[in-house]
Amino acid sequence: MTTAKAPLALVGAEPDDGYRLQEQIGFVLRKAHQRHVAIFASRIADLTPPQFAALARLHEVGEASQNQLGQMIAMDAATVKGVIDRLRSRGYVELKKHDTDKRLLLVSLTAAGHDAVEELIPLAKAITEETLAPLTAKEAAQFLRLLGRLA
Amino acid sequence: MTTAKAPLALVGAEPDDGYRLQEQIGFVLRKAHQRHVAIFASRIADLTPPQFAALARLHEVGEASQNQLGQMIAMDAATVKGVIDRLRSRGYVELKKHDTDKRLLLVSLTAAGHDAVEELIPLAKAITEETLAPLTAKEAAQFLRLLGRLA
DNA sequence: CTGATATCATTTGCATACGAATGAATTTGC
């Protein structure tokens, strides 16, 4: 039996021993996300990515209850409420009660919100491009495809 | 001029018009990260990913100042402090002042922290595997390689 | 040596993010 504490020139058969944080998907995912958020902030200073996601989705679908919107942008009810509150205080969205179902609070873009989204969409595309800049076009497409399967 | 509001059976030559949140890297990255955190929580209930990252890094390097540790796990000083505080209140790490440089606060694992990391490392590997499960081994390797370039 | 700079830890304020609890309103099951 081998009594060596550390493998000397190991033959590639002992994958269990080393643990490197850099190889853990979560750690790298977190760092990539951080980098993206920084790029976003440098180009769109007055909105956060979640806020923009809410506006962009409302621009697509027109109107939704808070819960529905949350599902559409992967946010739980508590988080959505905070995001919508802040967007409302800036005049980008408005709330109104549903006609028949008194539980629902419908969210929609104001005119200002609509204008803001349309102005920001080109910037958002540029942000995606800058985030993917370290990759070639082919790699970026591959990456987006795989990332989509993990999300 | 065309007055149609929506393109009817468009020929695939108009990439500028559509904006789909699903295609924005940040949105998908955020969702993938959320999914990973959920997997992590289901397997390691009593630590968060950042807390585990701090423990794992200390396990690698032995001892570091708060700022150094922050750089090693991509956390700013304010965030590190909170994470270390919580780990300390659980007895996983301890702090001591640097001998000569009175500004530095050195962080290191306690015996309990050391044991915890070694127990959790196999679970962390399983978490990475589960997160990458939607991909084949080849795709996962490719994905990790590309993600590393973006992080 | 000393004033300017830099570094470190800390604190505050704001913004996600989620679990859990709550009360109001709706839908289901029988």
Place this chain on the structure above:
DNA sequence: GCAAATTCATTCGTATGCAAATGATATCAG
């Protein structure tokens, strides 16, 4: 029809995450 289960919005508590300010300490420049 009506009790049970569900849905919705809200609130609370905890945990990142970052910008900015602060005070203590160290280093650097001249």
